[in-house]
Amino acid sequence: MPLKFRYKNALSSIRNYLKGRSEEEETARVEKWYDSVEERENVFGDASEKDAIKEKIFRQILDNRDQPAKVIPLSRRRIVRIAAASVILAGSAVGGYLLLHQRENGKEQVIAEVNQTRADISAPDSSKAVVVLADGRRIELDKAGEGMILQQGSVQLFRKGNGDIVYAQKTGAAAGAEQVNTLINPKGSKPIHLTLADGSVVWINSNSTLKYPVSFPGADRKVELSGEGYFEIAKDQSRPFYVNCPGNDAQVRVLGTHFNINAYSNEKNMKVTLLEGAVKFSRQSRSCLLAPGQQAIAQQNGKQDQDAIAVVDDIDVEEVMAWKNGQFIFNGSDVQQIMRELERWYNVEVQYEGKQSDKHFTGIVGRNLNISEVLKIMERAGIRFTIEGRKITVGQANSQGDKLK
Structure with missing residues (x-):
């Protein structure tokens, strides 16, 4: 069961901990108790005091373990706690500190604390994007x-020192005949930053492709996306900007705005999330207008009522943009969802054996970690993995987690 503090002892222990005066046993009690505050009796006078103390404790835990200072605790995110396993993982590329949690009988408890490093498949350290020119020539950007x-x-076409790609229209020159290039960012590649000739900026995720004109000579601006991309569109009232997603028979129309499109063909839904401005999302016979903070969701892969569009308000933008900001954010994600993300990021092949776990996971994981450090989250919940080269086999789930070795 989670540790329980009496009111007097709790405040005394927390004060000692934050001042660096706690003994080893008292330090361990505070750190184990920290993430179960939501389930505790009323130790604090009000919610704001509780949140402030939780954040101080969180940062102190990281400082004690020599972790990077810029880490956002889950208490500051709108991630729903679920009846399954969840994790906070704060670490560098060479190691990680795991706090693994699982709910039992309505209570959340720590079931593992592990300092674990295992050599295996490392995260991508560069972009391996390729530009295919209109005449068929290929340029390996790295x-x-x-x-x-x-x-x-x-x-x-320029390549900057940081790897960003820029198309620049020569001053005073006419746009000329349209030529269409294709940017391919494969699996196992970091996101690529692209500035189009009209000044619009696009970030392209791994396993994604963008087709775009070298210049925009016509009355509108059109590009095609498969996979995932984040767009910041240069304003031009006379020429609307369109992002077509042919694999989903969908289109996003904008004038000047910031938005993210997730249109991977192996995901259950296509998602368009608006951060700033306004967009019109159309799919077959239906369409909707989005306001900032809203997300349009459309089913794909031949599902019933496939042209239906659902609009979700007050979306967690940090979760949507985690890929661009160097994080995985799992919010009630099942094993298959997580493995699809890992497959794209680490360039691995995933196969499944036996009955799969129905557990769901919630937490934040840095994208700079080795893949085994991410898999260890699910291993502790009883899910087995085998790594052979770049192939990962997800085995049949156990009723209880394996012990870490």
């Missing part, structure tokens, strides 16, 4: 030098 790569008509 091998291209800094500066101008080539010129297509009146547009020059």
